[in-house]
Amino acid sequence: MKNSAILLISCPDRKGEVATIADFVYHHGGNILHANEHADEESGLFLMRVEFDPQDFDIDLAQPGLADFTKAFSPVAETFAMTWRLAQSAHRPRMIILVSKYDHCLVDLLYRQHSGELACEIPLIISNHPDNQPIADFYKIPYVVVPVSKDNKAAAEARIHALIEERRPEFMVLARYMQILSNDFVNRYPQRMINIHHSFLPAFIGARPYHQAFERGVKLIGATSHYVTETLDDGPIIEQDVVRVSHQDTVEDLIRKGRDLEKIVLSRAVRLHAENRVLVYGNKTVVF
Amino acid sequence: MKNSAILLISCPDRKGEVATIADFVYHHGGNILHANEHADEESGLFLMRVEFDPQDFDIDLAQPGLADFTKAFSPVAETFAMTWRLAQSAHRPRMIILVSKYDHCLVDLLYRQHSGELACEIPLIISNHPDNQPIADFYKIPYVVVPVSKDNKAAAEARIHALIEERRPEFMVLARYMQILSNDFVNRYPQRMINIHHSFLPAFIGARPYHQAFERGVKLIGATSHYVTETLDDGPIIEQDVVRVSHQDTVEDLIRKGRDLEKIVLSRAVRLHAENRVLVYGNKTVVF
Amino acid sequence: MKNSAILLISCPDRKGEVATIADFVYHHGGNILHANEHADEESGLFLMRVEFDPQDFDIDLAQPGLADFTKAFSPVAETFAMTWRLAQSAHRPRMIILVSKYDHCLVDLLYRQHSGELACEIPLIISNHPDNQPIADFYKIPYVVVPVSKDNKAAAEARIHALIEERRPEFMVLARYMQILSNDFVNRYPQRMINIHHSFLPAFIGARPYHQAFERGVKLIGATSHYVTETLDDGPIIEQDVVRVSHQDTVEDLIRKGRDLEKIVLSRAVRLHAENRVLVYGNKTVVF
């Protein structure tokens, strides 16, 4: 697959932004492949994703740190007060997976990565249980057990933090990791930690959502993938989906049907994130 | 369409119920067309819907009050402590619609009734606004305006109650009726008043659910049709559905997309109710 | 609603197109609201839709014929060999509806237009049956009956053609019009005649698709809205959707469930077309 460059921009909405950015890319020899933008009326924010073919681009994008690109783009960025970053599709982001005992999302992500569908590296799996070591071994991914009990929460989190710092991942995925993380921990990784919640948020926040759904007698159940924030199950939503249920379905049936939803919703969210298609504004996402 | 008889039963779950009921129908000359049952493990309740062809049935089902059928079925019903009722598909139930200004659900229901898709009678439409008189006139349905203000709520409700008592409908439909009804009023019509709420309940209970959904940044919006109970938006759910939205959708887009959902979800629920396919247990429904 | 200008472009895919177009809009004072583009690798075609706020645009877009805009844009268009047109959202396109006896799509379109959801004018309804006169009268839309028999097909088509020429609509909608139109007729209105076919094309082309679907025992049925071309049910697809069915559904149930699909799929397609969001390339559509 050819490399493409992806410029992600967020700034106050003003006239001339699309033209200026398109011009910048064009005059440096880039060929725009996709351009998407969104203006949020409430916040007055302009968000844009430009993907271009850098083959004839006259600035070196292989340069670590991208000093030349930064220098060239800075005048444009300053004019429009842009927050921006440049990603490249050839770069495979590093993703650490946290998981407990339930293995369906883990197995699904590992298969997708292995088959090439998810273009990322997995330097490490962290779990509070040893159960999923065999599948990690099968895919040759390092697997570290950090047991968590009510007495060692802080120490366990410190250990997880150290493991993450060592491997320097671009982002983390909570693939049914059943431990609540502290605010301090969460705040270290804004928009870099993706969770799967097994309900159609904001319905059934918190524990045992399938049991809650069963109790309420809903006719559809859902799953939601979102960035983790301080408030439980309240972060910016990346992707959601639902499946039909009926009075014939027991709680066990909801759990079974839900597993397929969780896998698909989480893997879509991870893919969108890894492909630099998600921009966050306020507590919402734009998915380009 | 041929008439069919529909026996709806709810009782404690015990061995021999299906056999006994099937036997009863068969030995009186009925031909079972459809039989559905559900055993709820939690409550130990057994619910059943038997639809049979009464052509050769040896008990007169045309008899008003069904005294003969009641007499014949009572021994069975008593043995199993059944709550039961017998409906007939040839009977077109009477449905009163309550509506405010938004007309999409009203227009939809009137068209479906007129085209024969909804096999029911509409003896009356009640509204707190005169706006929907023309479409009621087009379909030749009586339309009565009962204005509601914060000062006349009790009187208005009494007037609505009187109108309902006069027409003796089997059930009522709140087709986007934007007034909160008192508990006294609601309790008069248990499992006989169907509401459409414009969210995927239990998410976004209460006012302005599309605005709430927009604020939360969900990726799907929903609609829910349920029986009205004392607690707002909390009654037994009959039907739900969702549609995909994105950051490109404004609140106005959500409202527009939601209208199609509301129409379809409400009309499905009304149809299921009118065809005697919904049984309530606890705060849930079985939809056969 | 504010007016916006919509520039629709199709041309060979070359570097610099996005920049040049964005630049043109910007330097004439337009503020780009939405820009979407698609490059089709197979045909080497580039397609673009740019929506901009013309409030400060320095070329008069109120001018009939748009001579000034054409003059100003021609150099750009010629450089890139563009096929283009400029639409404006404040302009309500004129749409003629053709319909036979089935009224569900007609009733749906009329309601959506009346309620403001479809921003278009309906100068005329043409039918081969008088049945739908009352609903046309209710919405005060002229309704002309052109009977079609196997002996008068050519004359009937000539009459329809004359009626269309008189009213000069931007496009026509076949809202379950059950007559085959001649190639001559069809070819007069390329990409201007929208049909609804009651199957998931290319499955079940031709007559009685619900019966075909029932025979085949499919588990989902569909509806497809497409531009009419010479080959039956083969034109560029604008929108499709499906609904679940089961062995319990009779042909009549398929027809009933299908009606809701047809209404929604056709109304979405009409809306997309009326909002200038559909571009055709080869036998496919881009829906922006």
Added chain:
Amino acid sequence: MKNSAILLISCPDRKGEVATIADFVYHHGGNILHANEHADEESGLFLMRVEFDPQDFDIDLAQPGLADFTKAFSPVAETFAMTWRLAQSAHRPRMIILVSKYDHCLVDLLYRQHSGELACEIPLIISNHPDNQPIADFYKIPYVVVPVSKDNKAAAEARIHALIEERRPEFMVLARYMQILSNDFVNRYPQRMINIHHSFLPAFIGARPYHQAFERGVKLIGATSHYVTETLDDGPIIEQDVVRVSHQDTVEDLIRKGRDLEKIVLSRAVRLHAENRVLVYGNKTVVF
């Protein structure tokens, strides 16, 4: 999980069938858990599935060959000219998987079986390629490679046949097995061989359906699981589903999106078959 007995019946539609069957179960001490039936008007066929708790059943269902049950039920069966069989949920059916190189369906089925979601045994995987040996080894399932070339088709099929006869599976699953099987082979296993076709049948029969779908410009793609019959992609459909696509999706995107569909549709079909929920009549299925 408790054992339940499942009686599957197909016979001409006559009065008294439900009552007679329910009676039989009841009088032998069985407690009916679920009863579903379907009368097909066209063929005059009655199909029924009765699931009952055999705990107090007075006929020994542990008896191999079920001679006692057969003897007891024969009078009923003969009276109504029934084709019937008795299954038990505690019995885990044996399923052989045939697969080529694409591994997504195989990996999915193996995981579901391993996790307990699919209650069946997998005595063997047969493939025409060695590629999927490692995942078979991981799950400790025997894997035999039977290479197929245009010169050895008959011999290869004979070898596959021998392998199947050795292991005596209840059914086979073609989990993207890319070889056409001969009519002789297919006819040995009526309603016992489940295939996944990567289109919404009957659209895009035959080779490269995603390419066909891309060419046609459809807005949804599908997958279909069906029993294999002599006519290619024409057997009784068990399950179908679809997913939305757009002009932005390349053929590769269709293939990727389709993989998730294929996995879910095939695994649903396998589960329904393994749980004895599918009855075939003519070229259709009833799914209870």
